Amino acid sequence: MSVAVAAVALWTALGLCAAGALLCLLVPRRRLSIPVFVITTMAVGVLLIVSGAALLAGTPLPEFGIASPLPFGPLIVQPDRLGGFFLVIIGLVTAPIGLYSWDYLGGAPAFRYLRAFTVLWFVLLAALILIVTAADAVLLLMAWEVMAYLSYLLVTFEHDDAEIAHAAFLMLAVSEIGTFGIVAAFLLLAQAGGGFDFADLRAGAAQLSPGARDLVFVLALGGFGAKAGILPLQLWLPEAHPAAPSNLSALLSAVIIKLGIYGIIRVTFDLLGVGPGWWGLLLLLVGAITAVVGILFATVECDLKRILAYSSIENIGLICVGLGAALAFRSAALPTYAAIVMIAALYHVLNHATYKTLLFLGAGAVHRSTGTRDLGQLGGLVRLMPWTTLCFLVGALAIAAVPPFNGYVSEWMLLESLLRTSALPAVSARMVVVAGAAAIALTAGIAVTAFVRAVGTGFLGLPRTRAAAHATEVGHSMRAAMAFLAVACFLLGTLPTFILPVLNQVTTPLFGISVANAIVPPLFSGKAGAYQALVGLGGTLFRGLPVNGLVLIASPKFNTITAPSYLVLAELLLLALLLLVLRAIRPQGRRRRGPVWAGGIPTFRANMQYTPQAYANPIRLIFQGIFRSRVQYEPRELAAHYQVGRIVYQQTVPPPLEPELYRPLLGAVSWLVGRARVIQSGNVNQYIAYIFLLVLAILIIRAL
Amino acid sequence: MVTFELLDEPDSSITEPSTALRRQIQHLFGRSLHIRHVDAGSCNGCESEIKLLTSPYYDIHRLGIFFTTTPRHADLLLVTGAITRAMVDPLQRTYAAMPEPRLVVATGACACDGGIFGRSCLTLGRLSAILPVDTYIPGCPPTPLALIHGLLLTLGRAEQRLHRQILAHHADGKA
Amino acid sequence: MELGWLLRGWRTGIVTTPYPTRPDPPPQGFRGRPQLDGERCRIDDGCTVCVEVCLPRALRLETVPNGLDRRLVLDLLPCIMCGLCVQACPTGALHMQSDGELAVRSPQDAQTIVPLEMEVSSDGHI
Ligand code: SF4
Ligand code: SF4
Ligand code: SF4
Secondary structure (H helix, E strand, O other): OHHHHHHHHHHHHHHHHHHHHHHHHHOOOHHHHHHHHHHHHHHHHHHHHHHHHHHHHOOOOOOEEEOOOOOOOOEEEOOOHHHHHHHHHHHHHHHHHHHHHHHHHHOOOOOOOHHHHHHHHHHHHHHHHHHHHEOEHHHHHHHHHHHHHHHHHHHOOOOOOHHHHHHHHHHHHHHHHHHHHHHHHHHHHHHHHOOOEHHHHHHHHHHOOHHHHHHHHHHHHHHHHHHHOOOOOOOOHHHHHHHOOHHHHHHHHHHHHHHHHHHHHHHHHHHOOOOOHHHHHHHHHHHHHHHHHHHHHHHHOOEHHHHHHHHHHHHHHHHHHHHHHHHHHHHOOOHHHHHHHHHHHHHHHHHHHHHHHHHHHHHHHHHHHHOOOEHHHOOOHHHHOHHHHHHHHHHHHHHOOOOOOHHHHHHHHHHHHHHHHHHOOOHHHHHHHHHHHHHHHHHHHHHHHHHHHHHHHHHOOOOOOHHHHOOOOOOHHHHHHHHHHHHHHHHHHHOHHHHHHHHHHHHHHHHOOOOHHHHOOOHHHOOOHHHHHHHHHHHOOOOOOOOOOOEEEOOOOOOEEEOHHHHHHHHHHHHHHHHHHHHHHOOOOOOOOOOOOOOOOOOOOHHHOOOHHHHHHHHHHHOHHHHOOEEEEEEEEOOOOOOEEEEEEEEEOOOOOHHHHHHHHHHHHHHHHHHHHHHOOOOHHHHHHHHHHHHHHHHHHHHO | OOOOOOOOOOOHHHHOOOHHHHHHHHHHHOOOEEEEEEEOOOOOHHHHHHHHOOOOOOOHHHHOEEEOOOHHHOOEEEEEOOOEHHHHHHHHHHHHHOOOOOEEEEEHHHHHHOOOOOOOOOEOOOHHHOOOOOEEEOOOOOOHHHHHHHHHHHOOOOOOOOOOEEOOOOOOOOO | OHHHHHHHHHHHOOOOOOOOOOOOOOOOOOOOEEEEOOOOOOHHHOOOHHHHHOOOOOEEEEEOOOOOOEEEEEEOOOOOOOOHHHHHOOOOOEEEEOOOOOOEOOHHHHEEEEEEOOOOOOOOOO
């Protein structure tokens, strides 16, 4: 049953993508093409959720081969549960984006190149679907390249300015460098396995020598990691995300970089099989560094979308820490822990997709309504755009891992499961994993700062510019899309006991072990078994509710529990208690409303507020070793010694690794290219001479 | 926002805190007091004495008294100067920004009753015209010891020495 | 270096005033506040020398609320402790005191008053 549902939904979605592209191409009028775009995108999203959910519930779909003229055999589509999980994510992201686009594309200022955007959008969606459903390296690579080029084209759309063209080109360049790695990894596997479908690749992996397998791992990590944005290949992310239109940057950040994660999981967990312990530790270290660097740069950045882009890098880092720990646990033959930490990482993938889409849509609404994304020019939006502010706030709370929103659950699970590192045999491995846990804790702490800053300076206080002062609330469809995602963040944060067993479906085939009952103990069904001791902790208290409320991370030495659904009740109770206490200690309830203290001067002006730069300054100073910011200060003195006419104070934070890695690299490449140019004179006679010499050389070699 | 009427004559009902309030103030601030100082048109003589309070010799921190920069954290408003009209509004804003209960101390002859400036088109001539004053510290400028005494008197940690004196006539008066 | 600093502190001892616990007498010749001696004041005889020299009008003649009687008031609140009145007083009824604890809670407490009943002549002149 579920197989049929999944298949029908999947193929209908693909068909709708084709139909949508065609309709958008043919529809002559803007007024018509937007409804077509919105309805088709939403329908595709819903179908993908249905199909993915059916896949997660049931068995993998039967193999479906597409005849191809290429010499690699038929292209195979066969989504399994991992693919189904990512289908759900694509659907969950595209459905609200479609709704959002109604007002976003339709409203003023008019969106240029609308037709090309809508057509390419559907092709991109189809490519995304094929990437996660392909069971064949050739199809995956083809869809992957289509995705890379289309996202390049779509990013370059909204403006023609040089910066955006550069950003898009950078994105394409990094993506292509990554593709080299991916192709090389697949070729190594395919050569050993004698074919390109995944079954052949798995067989090939088993035959490869350990050294070759290590090479495949590193190549795949670098290749897919370039798309995911792990250090040191994160360069394109903060450039491309702000350049793209907001509905696309939401898709970029929530889905496309996650496909890098999908690739890493697919190759390392599925195709390659169990590897040495250092694989996991490498991935974990890279992830930890990525997370810390990402969130630090998010904290000092002033462009709202770049903040979100850097925070995407951070979240990718967190996910990689989880994946790395899962690899390490698996190599140490601890499948239970591996599955638990993998579930945590997948949960984080899901959570990040929801709240980052929400935040990008919120940032897009702000940009639409004020014309700027610079925090230093915003402010006061809470009064002018209350809905957008509320939704953005929910997203910010979620990403800052504040209960009862969803970031909390996955980060807690990640952290807790990393602390099970004492089970690892090697002391050095334990230390690396613990360092990863410390990095996650640090990241979570700084993330709070980053998003307090984003919300506080961007939405609260007084408007800093006229543009911000004249902002108006965005249209209904944009608000509805954001509200939907905000509710999703809340539900994912409060009902993890429903989500975790589903994620367990994904990890069960990967590790050959089901941990659903371990993470969500069945306290309420009366079969508590090993967790009988927990019943007293509150299991019986809520016996009336039909829900397993506790999320448990167990180990022989210590168990840790959280109960996000009850946390909501607890928070409400605490709030009530707080109000009561306040009443009690201030019985007279005397309250005075006064003006804001502005140093005694009559009006509080917007430029007296804390600026985003000032708010981030402590972080910038403490981590100066990482930021390497440059400060340029020049007072321009007038004739009289004391009179300073103008002061220039400029503070620049170069992108991470830019001066250390990319500058020298680029320098080296252009040096090499300069040398190579010697043979390129542009003179035809000289080229004919080259050919002649080559032929001569070949003849001589043949003759010898 | 709290506004104040400009009172021509000090109203003793607001200038004199009740005994109950005094007890509460002593209880609350007895060992820890934060001062916000506002210069409302002083010649800076008073300031130079106030500054000495934190020097090693006078060191009011040993008494649990501190200066703070924002009225939001202050318990006591220490005002110097002859209350120029330009400073009336900032002064009232400062007072409004202070949490209750709050104390006000007029420092120096100027803030107490005009001093050498007196009332004029530019000055109100005394702090009690706009704020309820708890303690007056006369002197031009008051010495740091006098300031310490005034602050401790405000907190109920020192005794008031001066009292209203009505002197009898000299011996050969018309009794 | 830190040791030297410690030693210096040790040798210097306590410099802080003992003031609220024990009195800290002012230096010789300190001009505290004017003190009025009602026994010697000749205000009744029409002497107003001090009232004339006092710049901030800390010494003033006031009409008592009944509208008839007047009184000499020495009000320490506006007094700038200049001592001019002391030099001017012909009878030595004023002298400077050196005490410093002048703070008051109520303005009235800073006043010294010499009541003065005027002999009013039949035509209303003094
Ligand atoms: S009281 Fe004297 S020292 Fe203080 S401000 Fe007035 S004139 Fe200056
Ligand atoms: S000058 Fe001396 S005697 Fe004359 S009124 Fe003044 S205090 Fe009295
Ligand atoms: S000391 Fe100076 S200010 Fe004070 S009462 Fe005498 S003359 Fe007036």
